[in-house]
Amino acid sequence: MGKAMANDRGALMIEMRHVDKWFGAFHVLKDINLEVRRQEVVVICGPSGSGKSTLIRTINRLEEHQRGDLIVDGTELTNDVKNIETVRREVGMVFQQFNLFPHLTVRGNVMLAPVWVRKLPKHEASALADELLRRVGIFDQAEKFPGQLSGGQQQRVAIARALAMQPRIMLFDEPTSALDPEMIKEVLDVMRELATGGMTMICVTHEMGFAREVADRMIFMDGGQIVEQAPPAQFFANPREERTRLFLSQILHH
Amino acid sequence: MTAPVSNPQALAADDAPPRREIGVWGWARRNLFRTWYDTLLTLCFGWLFYRIVAGLIGWGIVQAGFGTTPKACAGSQGACWAFIGDLWPLFFVGAYPHDARWRPALALLLVVALGLLTLWRRTRTRWLLACWLLAPLPILALIGGSATLGLAAVDSGLWGGLMLTLLLAVVGIVFGFPLGVVLALGRRSRLPVIRALSVGYIELIRGVPLITVLFMASIMLPLFFPSGFNPDKVLRAMIGITLFYAAYMAEVVRGGLQGLARGQEEAAAALGLTYWQTTAFIVLPQALRIVIPPMVGTFIALLKDTSLVAIVGLFDLLGIARTATANPNWLGRIVEAYVFAGIIYWVLCFSMSQASRRLELRFQTRAG
Numbered sequence A: 001m002g003k004a005m006a007n008d009r010g011a012l013m014i015e016m017r018h019v020d021k022w023f024g025a026f027h028v029l030k031d032i033n034l035e036v037r038r039q040e041v042v043v044i045c046g047p048s049g050s051g052k053s054t055l056i057r058t059i060n061r062l063e064e065h066q067r068g069d070l071i072v073d074g075t076e077l078t079n080d081v082k083n084i085e086t087v088r089r090e091v092g093m094v095f096q097q098f099n100l101f102p103h104l105t106v107r108g109n110v111m112l113a114p115v116w117v118r119k120l121p122k123h124e125a126s127a128l129a130d131e132l133l134r135r136v137g138i139f140d141q142a143e144k145f146p147g148q149l150s151g152g153q154q155q156r157v158a159i160a161r162a163l164a165m166q167p168r169i170m171l172f173d174e175p176t177s178a179l180d181p182e183m184i185k186e187v188l189d190v191m192r193e194l195a196t197g198g199m200t201m202i203c204v205t206h207e208m209g210f211a212r213e214v215a216d217r218m219i220f221m222d223g224g225q226i227v228e229q230a231p232p233a234q235f236f237a238n239p240r241e242e243r244t245r246l247f248l249s250q251i252l253h254h
Numbered sequence B: 001m002t003a004p005v006s007n008p009q010a011l012a013a014d015d016a017p018p019r020r021e022i023g024v025w026g027w028a029r030r031n032l033f034r035t036w037y038d039t040l041l042t043l044c045f046g047w048l049f050y051r052i053v054a055g056l057i058g059w060g061i062v063q064a065g066f067g068t069t070p071k072a073c074a075g076s077q078g079a080c081w082a083f084i085g086d087l088w089p090l091f092f093v094g095a096y097p098h099d100a101r102w103r104p105a106l107a108l109l110l111v112v113a114l115g116l117l118t119l120w121r122r123t124r125t126r127w128l129l130a131c132w133l134l135a136p137l138p139i140l141a142l143i144g145g146s147a148t149l150g151l152a153a154v155d156s157g158l159w160g161g162l163m164l165t166l167l168l169a170v171v172g173i174v175f176g177f178p179l180g181v182v183l184a185l186g187r188r189s190r191l192p193v194i195r196a197l198s199v200g201y202i203e204l205i206r207g208v209p210l211i212t213v214l215f216m217a218s219i220m221l222p223l224f225f226p227s228g229f230n231p232d233k234v235l236r237a238m239i240g241i242t243l244f245y246a247a248y249m250a251e252v253v254r255g256g257l258q259g260l261a262r263g264q265e266e267a268a269a270a271l272g273l274t275y276w277q278t279t280a281f282i283v284l285p286q287a288l289r290i291v292i293p294p295m296v297g298t299f300i301a302l303l304k305d306t307s308l309v310a311i312v313g314l315f316d317l318l319g320i321a322r323t324a325t326a327n328p329n330w331l332g333r334i335v336e337a338y339v340f341a342g343i344i345y346w347v348l349c350f351s352m353s354q355a356s357r358r359l360e361l362r363f364q365t366r367a368g
């Protein structure tokens, strides 16, 4: 797959053991066991409401889990605010709806966290922002406000904003599903480049072409459970579970 | 692209509406005289409008008496502006000593300057906010006197007129606004105690009239403090107005907080920003922008409500207007007094609403 330093892989980055979560009485995550190793790219798919978003949102504690252990890069997620802060510094997240800050310029969006969370001096943060904006191909729009950009451009800014914290893990929650078809590619290209560069990634996406090409492992979720995990070749060619087969036939033939 | 299409000018001529549909006459036909009863209404209201305007001009200008002495109005049917010409300093500063009137004037200049800087984008910074928050100090020092600045003390019993109105309004806004923001944040806090306190305060205050609060502040406040501590009347009114309007401002701010997309706070949290950082850089800048129009509406209501301090024995602009009509030289000039005070109120409120529109437009054109 052409990844740099393939033998550096292996350290456990995310470890979920018997994780359960409820929304009120509703059991959203049921006994989730998941290990993600350094530089791994994991793609999660599954029907709507199966708990994919909830699962990745527990990893940076946007959602709290109620049972089981969840350890991110050696830090256990508990109610300890210090631990949550540590984890959030190391985990970047990209949302379906971009969630850019509309009152800040593109550069302002990218600089905010480096300045206030990493305490970088302004000029360093600004240089970092410019470098990242170049990397996602949007440097010429740095002075604009998010509302003046296309969806694809906004999502690339959102990726640059997450990268500005220099995270060791990136979470993507359906980053392309709010985009017009012609903009999907530009965002996937950026993500592909990140994966090639060795970023540890968990992506919730239904872009199966992208998954086939970039993922190290596919995960299928249904009803709050991980139903099946497999390398993409096996996952697409002959899934073990009937539910997976059904889902794939629906998603690949529409 | 040089295919001979039809002559564009001919096209334009073809498309022009019939002459009688356009211009002033066309507009009038469409809006004023479309049917016979439209015409009737137009004529009736036109006549009424004419009578009122003509009456006002006749009373206020043509037949009015100008000057500064009662003689100027002798025998005139119209307004007696000589009354204002004579007593206008009273309207502006009340019983404030003659030789120190430059001090409130300077304070007024300070407020106007800050107001203008607020409208100008390049100076609308965090420093300006700090200046606004600190502004009451020099203003009070100028008006009330200060030993360090070598300004003789002027007892607050002598403060009055427009000066007192503005003083109460500026203090009420400058202190009430941050308090309102804190209350609004408290109302959505995750800590139940803070939430309950905020909700309790807001609902308590909103359930009583301002007059009640002013009475309480002026009569009961001294009871809460050790004897000997007796804050003066103006200070008590300031406290009452601030505490009262903070609750209203809190509700306005809450509206803005509710208008904020949920993803904003999540994005900030995912980046590792703390609660206070998120509040300061993400939540408030957006929420406060949304609420500029209703917030300025509240400021305007506050300004007008300062007239209620007459109840606790202070002479604000409206109180002074009433007092002025008791002047033996100018007995009974009630209409002039209230018209003049009304014009001043109108100028103040209208400037505020214009300023608010400017700010609003500015922000609309920026972030889409």
Ligand SMILES: Nc1ncnc2c1ncn2[C@@H]1O[C@H](COP(=O)(O)OP(=O)(O)OP(=O)(O)O)[C@@H](O)[C@H]1O
Pocket: A023, A026, A028, A046, A047, A048, A049, A050, A051, A052, A053, A054, A055
């Ligand atoms: N804050 C919440 N409170 C209550 N129920 C919730 C909440 N968030 C999600 N749910 C429910 O939890 C279930 C899983 O939601 P989740 O968003 O994780 O699904 P998903 O797999 O990401 O679906 P989609 O593909 O539609 O994004 C859904 O049934 C949803 O209605």
Ligand SMILES: [Mg+2]
Pocket: A052, A053, A054, A173, A174
């Ligand atoms: Mg989802």
